[in-house]
Amino acid sequence: MSLYLPIAEMSVNALLIIMISGGIGFLSGMVGVGGGFILTPALIFMGIPPSVAVATQASQITASSFSGVIAHARRRGLDLRMGMLLSMGGVVGSTFGVWIFAVMKALGQLDLLITIFYVFFLGVIGALMLWESVAALRRRAKGGPPARRRRKRGWAHRLPLRMRFPQSGLYISVIPPLGIGLLTGVLAAIMGVGGGFIAVPAMIYLLRMPTSVVVGTALFSIIIITALVTVLQSAQTQTVDLVLAVLLILGGVVGAQLGARFGARLKAEELRIILGVIVFATALRLLWDLVAQPSELYVLGR
Amino acid sequence: MTMVRALLLVFALSLMAAPAHAQRRDDLATGITEEEVAVTSDYQGARLTVFGVHWQRGRAKSDVVVLLRGPGERELVRRKRRILGLWINADPVRFSEAPSFYALASTRPIGTFLSASTIANLGLDPGALARLEGSTPADSDPAAYRRALVRLKKANGLYRESPTGLRLEDDGAFKAPFIIPANAPVGAYTVDVFLFRNGRLVQRKPGEIVISRIGIEKTIHTAAHTWPLLYGFSMVLFALAAGYAAAFAFRRR
Numbered sequence: 001m002s003l004y005l006p007i008a009e010m011s012v013n014a015l016l017i018i019m020i021s022g023g024i025g026f027l028s029g030m031v032g033v034g035g036g037f038i039l040t041p042a043l044i045f046m047g048i049p050p051s052v053a054v055a056t057q058a059s060q061i062t063a064s065s066f067s068g069v070i071a072h073a074r075r076r077g078l079d080l081r082m083g084m085l086l087s088m089g090g091v092v093g094s095t096f097g098v099w100i101f102a103v104m105k106a107l108g109q110l111d112l113l114i115t116i117f118y119v120f121f122l123g124v125i126g127a128l129m130l131w132e133s134v135a136a137l138r139r140r141a142k143g144g145p146p147a148r149r150r151r152k153r154g155w156a157h158r159l160p161l162r163m164r165f166p167q168s169g170l171y172i173s174v175i176p177p178l179g180i181g182l183l184t185g186v187l188a189a190i191m192g193v194g195g196g197f198i199a200v201p202a203m204i205y206l207l208r209m210p211t212s213v214v215v216g217t218a219l220f221s222i223i224i225i226t227a228l229v230t231v232l233q234s235a236q237t238q239t240v241d242l243v244l245a246v247l248l249i250l251g252g253v254v255g256a257q258l259g260a261r262f263g264a265r266l267k268a269e270e271l272r273i274i275l276g277v278i279v280f281a282t283a284l285r286l287l288w289d290l291v292a293q294p295s296e297l298y299v300l301g302r
Numbered sequence: 303m304t305m306v307r308a309l310l311l312v313f314a315l316s317l318m319a320a321p322a323h324a325q326r327r328d329d330l331a332t333g334i335t336e337e338e339v340a341v342t343s344d345y346q347g348a349r350l351t352v353f354g355v356h357w358q359r360g361r362a363k364s365d366v367v368v369l370l371r372g373p374g375e376r377e378l379v380r381r382k383r384r385i386l387g388l389w390i391n392a393d394p395v396r397f398s399e400a401p402s403f404y405a406l407a408s409t410r411p412i413g414t415f416l417s418a419s420t421i422a423n424l425g426l427d428p429g430a431l432a433r434l435e436g437s438t439p440a441d442s443d444p445a446a447y448r449r450a451l452v453r454l455k456k457a458n459g460l461y462r463e464s465p466t467g468l469r470l471e472d473d474g475a476f477k478a479p480f481i482i483p484a485n486a487p488v489g490a491y492t493v494d495v496f497l498f499r500n501g502r503l504v505q506r507k508p509g510e511i512v513i514s515r516i517g518i519e520k521t522i523h524t525a526a527h528t529w530p531l532l533y534g535f536s537m538v539l540f541a542l543a544a545g546y547a548a549a550f551a552f553r554r555r
Contacts, residue, residue, distance in 0.1 A: 004345040004484060006515070006522040011346045011484035059541045066545030071553075108380055108391050116388075227538040234526065234534030242522050242537060243343070249544045257552040290388045298450035299391055300458075301378045 007241035008052045014247055017046075021251030025064065029259025031271050033200075035252065036061050036193035037125070038275075041118060041282050048244070050114050051105055055233035055240045057192030060248040061226040064256050065194060065219045072216025079167035079217045082209070085174055086181035086199065086221035093185025094225050098232040101189055105237060108301045112290075117191050119287045125197050126280030133272040140269075168209045168217075176206055181221060188229050194222040330356045330366075330505045332495045339482070339513040341520075347484040350511065352407075352493055353477040362499040365409045366468055368478040369426060369496070370511075372403030372460075373489040377432065379447050379454070393439040395447045400432035403486040404461045407478035411465035415501045424496065424503070428452055428461050459483045488513045 003014040020042055021035075028035035036057055043053035072078050104110045159173030180202045184195030199218045203209045209217070234240045332354035339348040352368045377400040383392040406412070412426055422430045429452045438444045455461040460483070468478040482491075493509035515523055525533045 002344060002346050004341060004343055004519060006519045007526055009485060009487070059537050062538060062541035063545040063548070066542050067549040067552075068545075070546070070549040108378065108394065112388075112390055223542075227541070230537050230541070231531065231534035234537060235530045238526050238530055240526070240534065240537055242526075242533075242540075245537060245541070249541060253544060253548040257548055261552070292389075294382055294389055296454070296457075297382050298447070298454060299380050299382065300451070300454045301380060301391070301394075 003243060003247070005048075005052075005241050005243050007056075007239060008048055008244060010047070012046070012048070012244075017043075017244070017247045018251040020046075021060070021248045022255035023251075025252040025255025026259035026262070027255075027271070027275060029256035030262060031275050033197055033275070035064075035256070037118075037122060037191065037197065038278060038282065039248070039252070040192040041122075041286065044114075049239075050111050051101075051237060051239040052241050052244065054101070054114060054190070054192035055230070055237060056244045056248065058188060058226040058229040058233065059240060059245045060252050061188075061192075061194040062223055062230060063249045064253045065222045065226065067253050067257065068260075069216060069219040069223060072219060075216075076167075077213050077216035078220055079165055079209070079213045080220070081163075082165050082168060082177055082203075082207075082213075083217045083220035083224075085163075085177040086184070086217070087224035089178035089181025089183075090185035090188070090221055090225035091181075091228060093182035093187075094189045094229045095185070095232065096182075097186040097189025098229060098236055100186075101233070102236050113190060115286050115290055117187070119283050119290065121187070121191070121197075122279050122283035122286070126276050126278075126283055129272055129276030129279060133269045133276060136269050137273075165209075168207075168213055170207065170209065172207060176202075180206070181225070184221065185225050185229075188222070188225045189232070194226060196222060329359065330354060330495065330497045330507055332493075332507045332509060334493055334509055334511060337509075337511050339511060340517075341488055341513060341515040343518055345484055345519070347486070348482040348513065349479065350482070351477050351479045352495065352509075353475070354495060354507075355474045356476070356497050358474055359499070363415075364470070365415055365498040365501075366470060366476050366478075367406065367408040367412060367426065367496040367498070368468060368480075369492075369494045370403070370405040370480050370482075371401045371425075371492045371494070372486055373401075373491070374399040374431075375402045375487070376400070376435070377451060379451050381442070381447075381450075393442055395438050395442070395444070396435040397432040397448075397451060398435045400451060400455075401428055402460065402489070403482065403491065404428040404431075404455070405464070405480050405482075406462070407464045407467040407480065409466070409468050409470050409476075415498065417501075420501075420503070428455070458485060460486055482513070486513070488515055 001014045002011050004011050021039055024035040024039045040053050040057045044050050104113045157172050159175050161174045162171055163174050164171050180199055184199045187193055187195040187198060196218050200214055203214045203218060204211060230240055334350060334352050336350040356364060356366060377397045379395050380391040381393045382389045412421055421427050425431050429448045432448060432451055434444055452461055468476055470476045491511045493511060495507045496503060497505045
């Protein structure tokens with residue numbers, strides 16, 4: 001079934017897009033990460049202009065995060081105060097990110113910016129995922145107890161401007177949460193991702209939040225950030241494609257819900273390896289496009 | 303194609319019925335199967351046929367060329383350069399009035415019966431139509447950029463040439479099928495039919511087709527560009543509603 005995208009100004013196979021976003025949503029639902037950092041490159045590989053892919057993807061993440069946060073809020077797995085702080089940082093970060101996006105688009109270097117961000121973050125994350133899963137599998141094979149993190153007070157606890165977070169049982173400086181939100185916002189604007197892959201580990205290891213509230217809180221801030229990115233991209237670059245968004249939301253949200261249900265019955269480590277391989281391979285492919293001698297030296301742009 | 307045939311027949315008959323003086327003046331009559339193309343949500347590009355009849359005069363060798371041209375637009379061509387090991391877009395060159403879409407159909411390759419200057423003067427070369435705007439970067443060849451523009455547009459399916467795609471029947475009728483892909487822009491397209499005899503232009507018939515968005519496609523495109531902020535907010539509301547609906551539909555009982 002082919003469908004014409006009014007903003008991308010091209011005809012796409014609607015079923016293919018729904019299937020890809022659904023498949024990636026399913027996988028990410030099983031593992032418990034957002035799928036933006038695989039879906040956006042997939043859309044770009046399919047020939048959708050990078051600017052449209054990134055900007056439209058933000059609205060898909062708003063939808064899937066909102067469907068996820070409801071369940072967490074019901075279980076009280078949400079630190080609202082922390083979520084507000086992350087979002088405040090995110091507002092600054094995403095505003096800055098969309099501004100950079102527009103400037104680079106005008107300079108004709110947007111594709112380069114997006115690709116470099118992807119190569120760096122996908123490379124690091126893919127490698128970490130693989131490393132962690134292999135280590136976990138080894139531990140399990142040896143039959144030892146899972147590695148224990150020592151809970152000690154980090155530098156987040158020593159910085160000034162401290163605040164109490166009753167829901168997380170923390171008394172820490174507001175600077176690290178604002179900083180995490182800021183970085184998440186920049187990534188959301190430039191990469192079309194939720195930024196959960198940065199925010200969640202940072203909240204666990206840096207802020208030492210209890211894991212029971214981390215995901216819900218991260219989702220809360222991601223909703224605020226991606227909603228803002230959607231509005232800002234619409235206003236500044238007019239690259240949010242409503243028809244594409246409907247397809248992505250349809251596939252992604254349903255896929256993630258099914259994946260989450262299905263994944264509860266599966267071992268996560270094997271899945272994490274698969275996802276790690278996909279992420280790492282995507283990074284390599286993008287890096288290759290940057291460094292290999294191109295067959296066509298000239299490019300068209302407006 | 304039966305429809306095209308029927309149209310051709312009706313067309314030829316109506317011409318025969320036309321007054322004699324009209325026949326003397328005109329050596330060429332043309333028509334287009336579709337003069338208005340609507341971009342709807344299932345738009346996959348358009349197919350149209352330019353058809354007509356020409357009158358043979360003496361033993362001269364006749365050739366017909368049909369040129370379908372989209373609105374002119376500014377184009378930017380950049381050349382990749384290796385910086386710090388990465389291939390980066392650099393050295394931009396701007397062209398004004400480059401045809402956004404360009405399709406040529408002829409009875410024979412035009413180079414075989416037209417001189418290079420005639421081809422350029424009649425606009426039968428998309429590269430020649432694109433005007434260089436400003437200066438080119440130092441140590442670069444403007445002609446290489448011009449060739450790159452044509453090559454890239456051809457790769458996108460926006461510049462098409464069909465040097466023998468026009469069939470000339472013995473009775474003087476001809477037809478040239480065209481495909482306009484979905485990525486071609488909307489707007490007014492010109493259709494020019496040229497009749498040559500022994501390589502000399504005898505007659506040129508201009509025509510026009512219009513590609514326009516209609517319905518939901520038009521609403522969305524207009525909204526995104528006219529009320530971008532409102533568009534963004536509605537997008538967010540829609541996303542939240544969809545997320546809520548999914549959470550509701552999939553909640554654990």
